[in-house]
Amino acid sequence: MTSITLENVVVDFTIYGTQMTFRSELMHRATGGFIRKEQGNKRRVTIRALDGINLSLKDGDRLALIGHNGAGKSTLLKVFAGVYEPTGGRVLANGRVSALFNLAPGWDPEDSGYENITNCGMFFGMSREEIERKTPEIAEVSGLGSYLDLPTRTYSAGMTTRLAFAIATSIEPGILVLDEGLSAGDASFAEMAKQRINALLSRSRILILASHSLELLQSWCNIAILLERGRVVCSGPIAEVIEVYKKEHALPSHQVAQG
Amino acid sequence: MSPQFAAALADLQEGSANWRMWTRFGWLEIRRRYRRTLLGPFWTSFNVAVMVFSMGFLWAALFHQPTSKYLPYLTAGIIVWQFLASCMNEGSTAFSSNIGLLTTMRLPKTLLIITMVWRNVLVFFHNFLIFLIVMLIWGVPVNSATPLFVPGLLLLALNGCWIAILLAIVGTRYRDVPQLLGGLVSIMMFLTPIMWSRDTLSRGLAIGYVIDLNPLFHLVDIVRAPMLGQEPELLSWLVSIALVPIGFGLALWLFSRFRQRITYWL
Numbered sequence: 238m239t240s241i242t243l244e245n246v247v248v249d250f251t252i253y254g255t256q257m258t259f260r261s262e263l264m265h266r267a268t269g270g271f272i273r274k275e276q277g278n279k280r281r282v283t284i285r286a287l288d289g290i291n292l293s294l295k296d297g298d299r300l301a302l303i304g305h306n307g308a309g310k311s312t313l314l315k316v317f318a319g320v321y322e323p324t325g326g327r328v329l330a331n332g333r334v335s336a337l338f339n340l341a342p343g344w345d346p347e348d349s350g351y352e353n354i355t356n357c358g359m360f361f362g363m364s365r366e367e368i369e370r371k372t373p374e375i376a377e378v379s380g381l382g383s384y385l386d387l388p389t390r391t392y393s394a395g396m397t398t399r400l401a402f403a404i405a406t407s408i409e410p411g412i413l414v415l416d417e418g419l420s421a422g423d424a425s426f427a428e429m430a431k432q433r434i435n436a437l438l439s440r441s442r443i444l445i446l447a448s449h450s451l452e453l454l455q456s457w458c459n460i461a462i463l464l465e466r467g468r469v470v471c472s473g474p475i476a477e478v479i480e481v482y483k484k485e486h487a488l489p490s491h492q493v494a495q496g
Numbered sequence: 497m498s499p500q501f502a503a504a505l506a507d508l509q510e511g512s513a514n515w516r517m518w519t520r521f522g523w524l525e526i527r528r529r530y531r532r533t534l535l536g537p538f539w540t541s542f543n544v545a546v547m548v549f550s551m552g553f554l555w556a557a558l559f560h561q562p563t564s565k566y567l568p569y570l571t572a573g574i575i576v577w578q579f580l581a582s583c584m585n586e587g588s589t590a591f592s593s594n595i596g597l598l599t600t601m602r603l604p605k606t607l608l609i610i611t612m613v614w615r616n617v618l619v620f621f622h623n624f625l626i627f628l629i630v631m632l633i634w635g636v637p638v639n640s641a642t643p644l645f646v647p648g649l650l651l652l653a654l655n656g657c658w659i660a661i662l663l664a665i666v667g668t669r670y671r672d673v674p675q676l677l678g679g680l681v682s683i684m685m686f687l688t689p690i691m692w693s694r695d696t697l698s699r700g701l702a703i704g705y706v707i708d709l710n711p712l713f714h715l716v717d718i719v720r721a722p723m724l725g726q727e728p729e730l731l732s733w734l735v736s737i738a739l740v741p742i743g744f745g746l747a748l749w750l751f752s753r754f755r756q757r758i759t760y761w762l
Binding site for chain 1: 516517520521524527528531596597598599600601602603755756759760
């Protein structure tokens with residue numbers, strides 16, 4: 238049974254700038270005791286990106302993260318993905334979490350297409366056998382044929398995107414974490430891309446998606462949470478949450494459309 | 497065992513168990529660096545050769561050493577030192593240079609460390625070719641001490657791992673550390689018997705005992721001495737072996753305290 242649970246998750250970012258170098262830290266230490274503490278509080282800027290998030294997802298849940306820029310969507314995605322470990326609370330994941338923030342981890346432009354299939358596959362956690370089994374299919378989807386033997390630096394941007402897309406959509410995720418859907422490149426590829434994405438989504442037990450596109454969220458997800466300043470302000474079936482979101486933030490595009 | 501320590505240990509376990517990844521990406525990184533060059537990875541060996549054959553004769557004269565003794569000693573020392581120096585220098589940027597991976601996916605962080613150490617083991621063997629040439633020219637003996645090279649290198653690599661973990665954590669938090677280390681490591685090379693030997697320096701002087709306090713000397717010598725057909729001193733073995741649990745203990749303690757913060761520091 239695949240599931241993922243967030244218990245009272247808090248994420249604080251400490252902002253390190255030029256002032257937090259070794260030198261200032263040393264001087265900081267040297268000033269000592271009581272002054273240090275006061276200075277320390279003044280100097281250290283922390284931002285609470287997520288504040289007490291409680292969520293529990295089970296098999297079949299397709300969660301949409303809705304909210305304005307800076308509401309904490311991306312941070313929450315990265316907590317789900319295990320990139321950020323929360324500074325407070327905890328995450329309990331039961332199943333393989335795959336995040337596709339980076340479609341081509343381990344990609345090397347100097348390597349051939351086939352070598353890059355292996356590079357990325359390994360970073361996606363595939364076994365050697367799994368990669369070997371999937372290579373023909375990936376090659377076919379990419380449509381690159383004998384180009385796959387050439388270094389990928391010789392590819393056009395479109396070819397690179399297609400190959401990366403073909404690899405990324407071949408994974409077997411238990412829990413799939415996505416930011417803004419998946420880009421597939423040129424239009425001629427659109428129909429195939431749609432099929433690949435649908436197959437990937439149906440293979441995943443749980444989906445977590447953040448996007449600014451309400452249409453995308455509505456077509457892929459069944460439940461949603463609305464984030465505001467790092468807090469969940471509303472959760473439930475996606476249609477209801479989108480209603481709340483539209484009401485609370487009378488969308489500029491609507492006003493323009495109505496006006 | 498605290499949950500943080502268990503998580504740090506699990507990271508190390510997961511990272512080291514994934515040998516398919518660290519062997520592949522260690523090698524790929526070498527290939528990447530020297531792609532489309534004439535000598536490929538042998539460029540580092542070439543540079544070692546240039547240094548040894550130019551400076552070696554000069555220093556042999558300066559230190560009043562016979563070249564047949566001094567050049568093998570210097571070559572072996574430099575090759576081993578390069579490994580140790582890379583573990584320190586590249587270790588301190590092991591996390592910060594992989595920001596693209598660490599901020600987009602969950603990876604055992606020690607995997608990046610082990611990949612780096614493995615890469616430098618491979619570089620070591622490329623450089624070893626120069627030592628083979630030196631061996632042939634000056635007739636370095638191959639004897640019963642020679643096989644000690646294997647456990648020596650293994651111990652050195654293990655020590656390189658914890659040194660790199662430690663420096664990677666500190667180097668991610670304080671970006672001055674990699675810069676500082678660049679200079680410091682070259683000073684350490686002058687202070688460790690690499691270009692000069694302990695025997696020429698001490699000759700009964702008290703400073704000989706000071707050298708014994710330098711753990712880097714022992715780490716270098718457990719690999720260098722067997723390369724030269726000599727048995728390393730017992731003290732060198734003891735120090736190098738003792739450093740493994742002490743070093744890993746220290747590195748894992750620091751890692752368990754700050755592992756969760758590392759991504760935030762990037």
